[in-house]
Amino acid sequence: MALLPFFQSLKRMLLLQPLLLPLLAAPLLSAASADRAASMATPIPELSPYIAAAARSAQVPVYLDAAHSERIASLSAGEEYPVLSFESGQGKLQLLGGKTGYVDLAAVTVRPLKRYVLGWNAFGDRVTFLAQNRVSADLNAVSPRWFFLDSDKAPLTSAPDAAYVAASHRQGQEVWPLFGNRFDSDLTNAFLRSAEQRKQAVSTIRSALLQTKADGINVDFENIQPDNKALFVAFIGELASALHPYGMKVTVDVTRTNPDPYWSGSLDREALGKVADFLILMGYDEHYEGAPTAGSTSSLPWIREGVRLLLKEVPAQKVILGVPFYTRDWSTSAAGSVVSEYLSAKDAAALVSRLGLGRTWDAGAEQNKVRYTASGVVHQIWLEDTASMKRRTALIPQYALRGSAAWYMGEETPDLWPAFAKLVPAKPLASAPAYADLTGHWARDSVLALAQRRVIAGTGAGRFEPERSVTRAEFAALLSRLYLGGSPLASGAAGRFRDVPIGSWYAGSAALLSGLGVLSGYPGGTFRPEAAITREEMAAMISRLMDRTAVLPPLSSGRQDALLQPFADGGTLAWSRQAVARALDLGIVKGRTADFFSASSFTTRAEAAVMLERLQGWLEAQPGYELAYPG
Incomplete structure (x- = not known):
């Protein structure tokens, strides 16, 4: 030198x-x-930047403000929360329930956390999926559908793909294959109540993930019987115990809190947040197929409140926000009956262009909306466009969330992807x-x-x-x-x-x-x-x-x-x-x-x-x- x-x-x-x-x-x-x-x-x-602070020892004090006017909490050793800002030798933490508090930096360790932009691969083959996954440099996690509960091939079908994982890794993407329950509450009940079936499923999943060098699992069990709440938590814990020693993640999809006992009440979100690495909040289907009234798939006030409700029970660094790459075309007959048809974001954009429709701003939904008439029937579409997606992804830094997950890849227009910029390393x-x-x-x-x-x-x-x-x-x-x-x-x-x-x-x-x-x-x-x-x-x-x-x-x-x-x-x-x-x-x-x-x-x-x-x-x-x- x-x-x-x-x-x-x-x-x-x-x-x-x-x-x-x-x-x-x-x-x-x-x-x-x-x-x-x-x-x-x-x-x-x-x-x-996304940085978390963990207590160096027990009973680390957390204060209401930087002046330490009031002690509002104490952190146990290793307890960790996202840091919203740094000032005067202190970190402002995002605590549970939307609360914030200040901690002395000398009393904590800090580490940068990796945010995720995940995309689900729902329909297609390997070639289709890999093409979908090349659309954005910000996409750093993908989830193909590999595992499903199955009554004929109990407990599950399995379709691992090592070549898909290798190609995804070359693109800098983690792979969290999806394990679904087909929305079948009876099949799910039988599975969760059988310790032997759960054990066999855990073994099959672990072997497949190790063989393919995948990075974790995404569990998508929906429409669960209410009395299966504790059993579902136990199963996620069993998966975590089997996969964590290999550095693999366990992620669980959860609906926005709502009154339905099967689609929402059966999920113990607080307990799931303690055993899983991440909970993915499915921020869509506010107005679903068969809903009695027309409306947005996910209005911004609705999902904003959904985030707040989940953060009362689960730390922000464990929450990933699911966003829709689809909408619904709502038609209202002269008699007032309402029906809807699934419409991908790209098909909605093509329809708007083809018909030359003008967008109007729905202040209540905080989205653009179009309206047209066909064969005497009035149609309405709340659009998933750049205006909507930018507002969704803005919730991630606002609430210190861990990232986003898009349902599903291939349904989007290219102009949606810039909304995900500046989130991931x-x-x-x-x-x-x-x-x-x-x-x-x-x-x-x-x-x-x-x-x-x-x-x-x-x-x-x-x-x-x-x-x-x-x-x-x-x-x-x-x-x-x-x-x-x-x-x-x-x-x-x-x-x-x-x-x-x-x-x-x-x-x-x-x-x-x-x-x-x-x-x-x-x-x-x-x-x-x-x-x-x-x-x-x-x-x-x-x-x-x-x-x-x-x-x-x-x-x-x-x-x-x-x-x-x-x-x-x-x-x-x-x-x-x-x-x-x-x-x-x-x-x-x-x-x-x-x-x-x-x-x-x-x-x-x-x-x-x-x-x-x-x-x-x-x-x-x-x-x-x-x-x-x-x-």
């Missing part, structure tokens, strides 16, 4: 002041830095880019690994420029991308730094990392985004992020001395001493040479890549890490 000129390091050391805040001043770079920063800011899409590139100036370079493998993960990019013209220094804005962006699997939203991001313009490409990263306590600033509330970052500043940020992520044992003074003793400049470390020692201890950061750490030297792009790849390995080894993609 090439050393920076000695006079530059000396100048740097002479400028140090002992009482400055931990992140120290650095010379401003040229205007070209802005262009370089911009190029580093665009390799992956923006992402709405970016998928890796199919292959790493090539950089001519990395041939034979010691950091080549790390750079290419991060480039393929879309964390870092080149500087243009097929070059990486590994010896260039990294600005504070650039490193904040790199660190947050690595941590989240995407660039945190910049639009509207307002942090504590007065020199970070709202909407700038690094604003989301600066706001996130400062909120987590990973990034500090300078006196006067500035960030100095174009200043080069030093090696000790980089080590401090990495160390703080690790400390936020896991319960790490304290480093004794003796251990710190032992870690820093080999370096001639180890004794000069002051504010960064413990953080640098921690990063050294965990093998993330190393000296620039065997006997010189070069704390005040600027970090190069090569060094940043190598240390961030080591951090990636450490993060992946932590319990509960889930941002890795299959395949």
Whole structure:
């Protein structure tokens, strides 16, 4: 590794002041830095961050507000909730029942969670399904219908497809095959009451999932007899016990709460939420086939209230919102009788275009609606279009939900998919880019690994420029991308730094990392985004992020001395001493040479890549890490 000129390091050391805040001043770079920063800011899409906090110990207090005016709850060790925002060393949590509360970040660990955009494959063959699943880069989970209860082939039919799973994995999609009950309450009753049939079903499903390398199961039991409520929970628990040791997920479809004892009352949502990984709220069929009145398949007020009802019983990070890719064409006869016909979203759009129908806004449903007359019969359709879908997917960050699930693939119009953007981590590139100036370079493998993960990019013209220094804005962006699997939203991001313009490409990263306590600033509330970052500043940020992520044992003074003793400049470390020692201890950061750490030297792009790849390995080894993609 090439050393920076000695006079530059000396100048740097002479400028140090002992009482400055931990992140120290650095010379401003040229205007070209802005262009370089911009190029580093665009390799992956923006992402709405999804982070959860878990109590480090028992009886962690949760307060009504940031001022701690009232203690409203206590968290047990490991109890986890989504973080809505970070402020003043605290996290605002989304609790049960729509309540929120504040917790000190020092009392919790935090981890990024993976949101899901799932699509069900309902009708077709493998070729059809795989074509459907290529429609959007945001689709990161799919569910083909593999298993069904069957009275003739008790307890179930099974149609696993290893080739489908392999192809889906190559597209960065998890596979959660569906297990359905055919809506047959008697068949379901017989199955749930037979311990032997349940055991056989669990064994068959586990074997099929292991054989095909699938990632979990989606249980779609509907129209269950009310007295089967506890048995259904027991069965889901049996599935979870069988699949969790293999890292596979158990997801359960649940209807929106309603008065029907079979379609709703038979579901113990709170208990299911404790044994399953996710509950998928089927946010449709408000007005169903045979309904006495015409109306929307899923009006926004109806599903919004459905989300609120479910969140009274199930933590938000376990709830996935089901959305319809279909609607119904309602016809009302002259006598006033109402009937409806299923209509896919794409067929509805084609009908609107063919007939030249004008949309009208239904303020009550918060959807567009069309009306036409055919053969003397009045027809009405509440449309599932971009206006509707954007409002549905907006509920996901609003209520800190885990993602969306679309029923079903192939029924949508292409313009619906942008509504799902910015929800899921970016998928890796199919292959790493090539950089001519990395041939034979010691950091080549790390750079290419991060480039393929879309964390870092080149500087243009097929070059990486590994010896260039990294600005504070650039490193904040790199660190947050690595941590989240995407660039945190910049639009509207307002942090504590007065020199970070709202909407700038690094604003989301600066706001996130400062909120987590990973990034500090300078006196006067500035960030100095174009200043080069030093090696000790980089080590401090990495160390703080690790400390936020896991319960790490304290480093004794003796251990710190032992870690820093080999370096001639180890004794000069002051504010960064413990953080640098921690990063050294965990093998993330190393000296620039065997006997010189070069704390005040600027970090190069090569060094940043190598240390961030080591951090990636450490993060992946932590319990509960889930941002890795299959395949």
